[in-house]
Structure formats: C-alpha cells, structure tokens
Amino acid sequence: MAPSSTSPPHNPQNGESGENSENSVWKIQEVPGKGLGVVANQDIAAGTCIISEAPLITTEGISMANTDIAEQQLLNALKKLSKADQERFRSLHNYYTASDPTHPLSGICKSNGYPLGTNTEVGGVFADISRINHSCLPNTVQYWNPLHEKQTIHAVRPIPNGGEVTTSYLAGGTSQERKQFLKENFGFDCACEVCSMLEDKLRESDERLARAEKLDETLGDSKKVRFSPDEVMKSARSMFKIYEEEGIKDGRLGRLYYDLFQLCNMHSDLARARCFAKYYVDSKKMAEGKDSINVLEMFSYVKSPQKHDSFGSTDMWRTGTTDVPKGLKASEFAKWLWRENV
Numbered sequence: 001m002a003p004s005s006t007s008p009p010h011n012p013q014n015g016e017s018g019e020n021s022e023n024s025v026w027k028i029q030e031v032p033g034k035g036l037g038v039v040a041n042q043d044i045a046a047g048t049c050i051i052s053e054a055p056l057i058t059t060e061g062i063s064m065a066n067t068d069i070a071e072q073q074l075l076n077a078l079k080k081l082s083k084a085d086q087e088r089f090r091s092l093h094n095y096y097t098a099s100d101p102t103h104p105l106s107g108i109c110k111s112n113g114y115p116l117g118t119n120t121e122v123g124g125v126f127a128d129i130s131r132i133n134h135s136c137l138p139n140t141v142q143y144w145n146p147l148h149e150k151q152t153i154h155a156v157r158p159i160p161n162g163g164e165v166t167t168s169y170l171a172g173g174t175s176q177e178r179k180q181f182l183k184e185n186f187g188f189d190c191a192c193e194v195c196s197m198l199e200d201k202l203r204e205s206d207e208r209l210a211r212a213e214k215l216d217e218t219l220g221d222s223k224k225v226r227f228s229p230d231e232v233m234k235s236a237r238s239m240f241k242i243y244e245e246e247g248i249k250d251g252r253l254g255r256l257y258y259d260l261f262q263l264c265n266m267h268s269d270l271a272r273a274r275c276f277a278k279y280y281v282d283s284k285k286m287a288e289g290k291d292s293i294n295v296l297e298m299f300s301y302v303k304s305p306q307k308h309d310s311f312g313s314t315d316m317w318r319t320g321t322t323d324v325p326k327g328l329k330a331s332e333f334a335k336w337l338w339r340e341n342v
C-alpha cells in the first residue's frame, strides 16, 4: 500500500481548499436528500478549477478482492496519516455500513473512491472531493492529473452562488442503466434533473443516448474509418448533435473530437484535423486544466497535425493546414467542418 499524501493546504486562489472553508469558492454542507455535499460560495465560471486535491488514501497495493486483508492493509495505511486526516477519512460516507459492518474502511473506499486515471484499478479517497454528489448532468468534470498527483474538479458550466457542485459517478448510459448502477454501487435512487424529467422527455433522452452509442460503433469500425469516411463523418455529426442536445461535456465529447481529428488526419485533411485537434484541446482545457496530460500531448498537433501517427493513410480528403475557411457565418463554417457541402 502506498501511503497517500495529505490534503493540500488551504489556498483559495488556485482552487485548493480546506474542508468547509467559508472563504473558499465552495463549502461542504447538508444537501436535502443527499447527506453532505459541496455547494458554491460564489458564482463560478465554466473552466474554473474548483478543487485540486491529493488523495487521503489510495488502493495501490491493497488487496480489495479480499476484504479481511484489505481492512488490515487500510488500517495500516490510515495509521500513517495525521490524526486530523484519519478523522476526515473515518467521517466519510459509508454505504456498506449495514451490509458489511465489520469492514468499515473497505466500505468507505468503495463508497468514496475515484479511479486515479484511466485503465487503472487504483482508486483514491479524498477528504473534500469525495463529498461531491452525483448528477447525470454534472456541472464539473473530475480528472486525475498524474503530473501533480492530484484529482482536479473543473466547472464545465457556470455554477451560481449557492448551487450544488456535482460530478458524475458513471460513464454514461440510458437512465435505466444509470439508475441500476447508482442503486447497486451507491445505494441511492437518482433524482437529478435528467432522471426527474417527465416520462416522455426521459424516453426521448434515452433514445438519443442509445442512438449515440450505436453511432459510436461506426467510429470504432476500422474498415469504415478507412474505406467509408463520409459515413463515419455523418455518424459523428449526428453524435455531436445528440451531445449538444443532452448537454454532454464530459470525456465523451473529447473522445469524439479526438476520433474526428484522427479520421481527418488519416485521409490527409489537415485543415479539419487542425480544427478538431483545437476543439479537443479546448474541451480538455475546460474540463482538466491547461496542464492536463491530454492538453500537453495534443497541443503540438493543433499546429502540425501531420506529425501525428494517424496522418496520411489515404489522400481522399487532402487539404492543407491553411485551408481553414475564414469569414464564414457559423452555420456555413459548420457545413464546411462536417463536410456537408463536399
């Protein structure tokens, strides 16, 4: 088990904060029907880094599959923390108190842990970030920044003073899928603004999301990407419209831009590849900050997409980097970008 670093010092200027700080941009307080939650203490603009926090404890080296061993390992790790941090950890919500009262530390990890990056089994539990409640239309995105070894919470839409700061505990899906996951893993019935919509509206939203998942299969079909790029572009356009309608601003949007960057680059369309690389970088900056690994790795391809491995498998859509049209109305530019008039 790697002992965690402790929470960052209170420093509202860069978005880090101590628990319950009244001077900060947020505070922890009771939220009706949800226990404690994080609430904005002032108007927060989209793109603001609200919290940047190191985990109290990580599950690296912890045998989570064996709860008896995990409990002992977590206890050992906890003892290495300051008394104040031990208390902060022990005070976190534990959904498993009733079903598994003999493994309280494992229960706290399962109820509050976030994966520390993509494609990793390692999770982290946070004193403040773990107080953020779920919404299927969250106003923030969380990101593990490996450069700073901190989890960041960035606003992706404006949050008014007094508004609850929310994040998503899942990666999407229809309302039925989301509800089932949240009930099984966190023990609550989701009543966020999306799940509380009237039945007709919710059905329409579910149909759109299911359609987006189906369209996404086209983007993952290497044969179509290579031989039928126009069909792939059309599917991507439909997905983008669905994301707009649903207000999706999480990793799904970034992934769509990235796929489009690669699609255009593969067919030597440098003008559009540049545009999609820029949209990707902008969306990641907003959701993960300018020092996100994703931003840093992609930055140079906005200028020179041809340096990326995906460039030039075919000549089908050839354009130059300077062929981005200027002075077009937004609707005309969109037509060009999505290849609707070629």
Ligand SMILES: C[S@@+](CC[C@H](N)C(=O)[O-])C[C@H]1O[C@@H](n2cnc3c(N)ncnc32)[C@H](O)[C@@H]1O
Pocket (backbone or CB within 6 Å): 033, 034, 035, 036, 037, 092, 093, 095, 111, 112, 130, 131, 132, 133, 134, 135, 186, 187, 188, 189, 190, 191, 192
């Ligand atoms: C990671 S904790 C979040 C902080 C927690 N509310 C607390 O008091 O410490 C997850 C738990 O918060 C509650 N929760 C989170 N989002 C919720 C929501 N949208 N509706 C109802 N309860 C929610 C559930 O009890 C869930 O198991």
